[in-house]
Amino acid sequence: MIKTITTPNSTTPIISADQNTDRVLTIAVASLALVLAAAGGVEVYGALAAQSGQRAFARAVALPRGAERDDALHIAQRDLGVSVRLSSADPAVWLALAETRYLQAVAAAAEGVSPELALAAARAASQAQALAPRDPHPPALLARALAAAGESPEAIAPSLVASYALDADKSDLAAWRPTVAFQAWSALPRSVQDMALTEACFYSRDTPERFSALERAAVVAADPDLAARLEALLTDAACQPALVLSPKALP
Numbered sequence: 001m002i003k004t005i006t007t008p009n010s011t012t013p014i015i016s017a018d019q020n021t022d023r024v025l026t027i028a029v030a031s032l033a034l035v036l037a038a039a040g041g042v043e044v045y046g047a048l049a050a051q052s053g054q055r056a057f058a059r060a061v062a063l064p065r066g067a068e069r070d071d072a073l074h075i076a077q078r079d080l081g082v083s084v085r086l087s088s089a090d091p092a093v094w095l096a097l098a099e100t101r102y103l104q105a106v107a108a109a110a111e112g113v114s115p116e117l118a119l120a121a122a123r124a125a126s127q128a129q130a131l132a133p134r135d136p137h138p139p140a141l142l143a144r145a146l147a148a149a150g151e152s153p154e155a156i157a158p159s160l161v162a163s164y165a166l167d168a169d170k171s172d173l174a175a176w177r178p179t180v181a182f183q184a185w186s187a188l189p190r191s192v193q194d195m196a197l198t199e200a201c202f203y204s205r206d207t208p209e210r211f212s213a214l215e216r217a218a219v220v221a222a223d224p225d226l227a228a229r230l231e232a233l234l235t236d237a238a239c240q241p242a243l244v245l246s247p248k249a250l251p
Contacts, residue, residue, distance in 0.1 A: 043087065047083075053077070053081075094125070094138075098138070125145055136164075143159035156183060177199060193229075200217075
C-alpha cells in the first residue's frame, strides 16, 4: 500500500510506502502485475520501473533546488514505488527509494526539512538493510534520515555503529557519514567516534573546501568532547589539505 504525503517543502505530492492508504494505485499496480505475470513480464517491468526511477533521481541530484527538482523526485518516487511492489526483494531499489525520499525531505523547492518524509526514507533504508545486511550503505542512510527527522542520538547511533562495523573506510560515505556521527556523538561508543574522526580527517584533506567544512563543524559542535576532538583534528597535519602551488612558485 502507499500513502501520498504532501510536505511543506514540496510542490508536488510525495509517494510513501506506508501500509494503509491509497488503495487505488496499489490495486492498479497489482492488476498490472497479474497481467504481466501471465505474460512473464513482471520482473522485466519492475526492472524498467527501477531504471526509470534511478534516472529521474540522478537528474534530480544534478538540478538546483526548485520545482524542476521536485518534479524529477516525484517521478523517481513514483517509478521506484512501482518497482518495490513488483520486486520487493531487491535491496538496491529500496535503497534508491530511500535516497530519493531523503533528498526530497531535505532539499526540495521550499526551505526546511520534512520530518515525515525523512522517516519514510528511514523506513525504506531499513528495508534495504534487512535485505542486504552486509552492505554499509543502508544503515548509514537510515541514520542520516533519522537525524534529519530530528530523532535522538540514542535512536541514530545503532545504525551508525552497524555501518562503521561493516566498513569504516567507504569513500562514498565519507562525504556525510561523519557529519551524522557528530549529531549522534554522545550515544556513540568511543571506537566508533574514532572511526568517524579518521574518516572526516581523510576526507577533509582532499580540498580546502572540505577542510573548511570541518572547521565549521568544530565551531558549531555543541558537545564539548566533540568540539575538543575536532579542534585537535584541525591541527593534525595529516588532516590538512596539501598546498596548491602556482607554476611561478615551482622551482
